[in-house]
Amino acid sequence: MSAVLKDTDVVNAIKGMDGWSYDDVYRCIRKEFVFDSFESAATFVQHIASIANEIGHYPEILIYKQGSVRITATTHDEGGITDNDIALIESVEILVS
Numbered sequence: 606m607s608a609v610l611k612d613t614d615v616v617n618a619i620k621g622m623d624g625w626s627y628d629d630v631y632r633c634i635r636k637e638f639v640f641d642s643f644e645s646a647a648t649f650v651q652h653i654a655s656i657a658n659e660i661g662h663y664p665e666i667l668i669y670k671q672g673s674v675r676i677t678a679t680t681h682d683e684g685g686i687t688d689n690d691i692a693l694i695e696s697v698e699i700l701v702s
Contacts, residue, residue: 607680607687613685622698627686633679634686634694638701642673649674656696662689 610618612629616667619625625636640646646668653676665677676697678690 607683607689609680609683609685609687610691615691617658618691622694627696631679632685633677634690635675635677636694636697638674638676640674642672645666646672646674652700653697656700657693660689660693660696662693664690664693 609632612627615634619627619634625634627634638646639651640649641690650666650668653664653666662680665675665679667675667677669675676694678693679685680687680690
């Protein structure tokens with residue numbers, strides 16, 4: 606089990622990661638990605654699934670509209686953001702860069 610990070614630690618961890626926002630009420634980190642097609646969005650989600658399997662930590666993923674994807678990271682068992690969530694979103698940022 607990972608320890609839940611303090612709000613200030615979460616904010617500092619995502620600083621400089623464009624588009625990620627921290628919701629301190631629901632204790633999660635989110636980002637929206639927009640693709641030119643549903644197929645592109647689905648391919649992106651497949652890559653996220655591979656990353657999640659490697660890390661052993663799984664985000665909530667929503668594909669909506671024609672090609673939009675929302676990634677939400679939190680550690681439900683711990684009730685907040687842990688180092689696993691930060692590692693996950695850092696890996697997502699490497700994927701999209």
